[in-house]
Amino acid sequence: MKVKVGVDLGSAAIKVVLTDGAAILWRGQTPTAPGQEILAKKVLKKGLSELGLTESAVTKVVATGYGKGLCGLAEERVDEITANATGLYRLSQGQGRLIVNIGGQDLKIIHLDERGRVADFKMNDKCAAGTGRFFELAARLLDVPLADFGALSEKASSVVTLNSTCVVFAESEMVSLMATGVTAGDIASALQTSVARRVASLVGSANLGAGVWLDGGPALNKGLVKALADELLAEVFVLPEPQYTVAFGAAITV
Amino acid sequence: MTEPLDRLSRLLLKAKAKALAEENETLAWFRRRPDYRPEFEYFLNIVGQGDLAAIADRAGRPVIALLCNQSPLELIVAAGFQPVKIASGSLAETSFSGFGWPALTCPVVKGLLTRLAFKSSSRSVPIVAPATCDWVAKFGEMARFALPAPPSVAYLDLPRFKQDPFSQKKWLSEVYKLKNYLEDLRGGPITRANLLAAIADLNAAYAAFLSLKAARLKGQLSLSWFLLIVGSFFGDTPRRWAENARRLTFKSNGSNSLAKVFLAGSPIFFPNFKLPALMEEAGLTTVADDLCSSERIFPPGQVLEDSSLPGLLASLAGRYHQGCLCPTFGDNDRRINNILGQKNEAGFTGVVFTVLKGCHPYDLESSLLEPALKERNLRFLRLETDYAAEDRQNLLTRLEAFGQSLKGEPGF
Structure with missing residues (x-):
């Protein structure tokens, strides 16, 4: 072979x-x-x-x-x-039209045409806001493995808002929230909503009729998938192993 | 009491050394390139505009420093001055002025304030500034606030609506104001003969520029060399620059790029060649541009219907005002037509639009241009950046993907 x-x-x-x-x-x-x-x-x-x-x-x-x-x-x-x-066009059996890729230090929105060619794309600039780095930082602060983030956010009991997706500012904000007794579940939920909003601002008013395909490591986080679907008002699909x-x-x- | 000032002086000296190192690094990068040729040395030697005294010595005449492109160069040359457009492309200069101004201050202006602080003699070089964007309009005030020896800045009140007859009349009166200002500095009148001679000099430079443009269009001159050679225009007299540019010979390199682009947006000033270098690394061939640091230094050719002195002044005023594509104008449809008009001849299929962080007019312009160009089947890539190197990889990824999309479909 x-x-x-x-x-x-x-x-x-x-x-x-x-x-x-x-x-x-x-x-x-x-x-x-x-x-x-x-x-x-x-x-x-x-x-x-x-x-x-x-x-x-x-x-x-x-x-x-x-x-x-x-x-x-x-x-x-x-x-x-x-x-x-x-990769996504092939693995989605030609269904994917809009990809949201959350990588370690960047965020990409890729539009595909009906033949799977790149029709357009957007990418964050050098700021790491809303990227995998943001989740890594939160995982370290909350002392929770990234894989458990989704389950953790399901335990959220109140709505908390993070005022920044900036890695630097969000860190101090999360520390302050923890000090005031806000639960890890609430913080995880707030974090996911915050990233989803950041993604939504990049997706803008694009046609999402065919749904959104989320990939990159953070796509394994079910809480993020749900937050993104809520924010975009669109179906969010994830391949079984989106990091590959x-x-x-x-x-x-x- | 003197300690803080001493520290500031030391920081300023450090910034000056870093700025010089940046320039030397860029020059060394050009000399290491495989497409370097000894005949480019003239341009490498005159490109830096940090030392205005050196330019004055080279040109054999005093310097008038310019912000932006709308001051008729012919008038300045006719008055016996060497026009030098001043702008900063230096990270060190920009960083030094980082504190004290809003975070998103135009880096060109911010850096320029630092450069003027390098020299206590900056007061002796007068600056002429057409009031284009807000940053340029506020530059004089910023300089008075920040510099112990602020330069004299003579403003031209540039009307924002080019097609309005009242605006055109107003601008003509501003050109007369410039003429009077230059005559006062010179201590004598600008004559019709002086002006005709200056127009001939600038026309010669324009002809040489067109030959460079043609070479780039054929893929015989890379973006980086084109920007450097054209950007060096202010480093010597127009006639001498034109003679050296005309001496350059170009040969076909036999390649036919599939990823041809038009470069638009904020200016690119020496020594910051981050973006051109990345565009070349990503395999993009730039065949035309509309940068005010490049093609727009040279306004479109002039037709002299009335060669009297008032006729020449009216013609110059129109050429530098109505012919200008600066995004600060309120009626600026020609900027789109300028791109579309070159599409077929130049054969580009994409537009790379660069926005310098803090350059608000171009930021807005990109949103207006993008849909209009996409409607005409041109791909569009907007890149927002500054002079720092940290986003190189991010930019390269985007440029590579853009190039790939211009070449057609991925191989599957």
Whole structure:
């Protein structure tokens, strides 16, 4: 069996996907740290081993993400917006028209045309407001794993509003709320609403008739999915493993 | 008592050293480029406009510093002065003036205040400023507030509605005001012969500029070199700059880019070439632009129907007012037509629109242009940035994706 490899070197995690061009055969990730190429190689090696393959089975390695220039094992590179569009369109069976990708340090809104091509896109500027970094910070402050955020917010008993999605200001605001006895569930809920509002301001008045496809690691947070649906008044779809869409897209784009 | 002042002086010296380092870094970057050619040295040597005394020595005439493009250059040259458009593209200069002004102050103006603070002799170089945007209109007041030796700023009251006959009449009277001001400085009248000679000099520069524009259109001159060469225009006399620009020869490089773009929006000033560098890195070929730091330095060619002195002045006034595409004007449909008019010849399929943080007129302009250009099947990318390097990767991602979308469909 021959496989194509997509490596998404993001600011929070390095994701590796092995594919036959049609479906994801294997996927794995590791937190981003110095020595990104070595880390990516380790994940790839693990994937090949678990599939019972050797390096000779790899026909092509394509890198994407902020660290794509640091990945010497890749023969090709593609920007993450194109990779995201390609990956999601294929994995959604051609249904996706609007993607909201929440990455470690950025937020992307990607419009697709009926053939899955990038029709338009928006991206936050260098400010990390409303991105994965925001959730990471909150998880650390609340001492709750990111994966438990959704369940935690379901326990919210009152409506609390965060006045800022700025990572710096929100941190001090969350500390103040905790000091006044506001529960972690209320804060988690407020956080999700706050991010959803930030996303909504970027989506603007776009046509959401075909729904919104949320991907990136934070898409695993069910509370965020619900908050986004409430804010956008639209159906929000999430793929089973939304953090691998971009790596898969990279593998099949070039 | 003197300690805070000493500290401020030290900070200012530090900012000056950093600004110089930025300039040297950009010049070194140009010299390292694979498309560097020795004949570009002239332009690399005259591009910095931080040292106005050096420009005056080079040009052999005193300098008049200009904010914005609407002051007729011919009039200034005819009066025996060297026009130098002053603007800051330096992060160090902008950062030094960071405190004391609103966070979203125009970085060009903020940086310029720092640069003027570098030199105690700044008072000796008069500044002429057509009141375009709010930042420029307030510049004189800001300078008086911030600088121990503020420069003299002569304002021209620029009417915001170009097509209104009363505005045109008003602007003509402002051009006469400029003429009187220059004559007072010079100590003698601007004659018809002086003005015709200056018009000939500027026409020669315009012809040389058109040859640079043609080379860029054919993909023979990159965006960065184009911006540098055109931006160096104020570093020497128009005639000498034109002679050197005309000497440049261009050859076809055989490539045919699929991602051709038009560059619009806020100006790009030396030494900050972050955006042009990223656009090139992303594989975009810029074939035309409407930046006031680039193509719009040179207003459209002049037809002289009446060559009397009043006729020449009226013609200049119209050219620099009605011909101007600055977003501060209230009736500015020509800016869209200027882009669309070049679409077929230049073959671009996308527009990259850059907004400098704090540059409100261009920020608003982008919202007005985007739907109008998209309706005509042009893709549009708006990038808001400043002089800092932190958003390089973010910008590159967007530019790469934009280039990909111009090339057509992803490979599946």
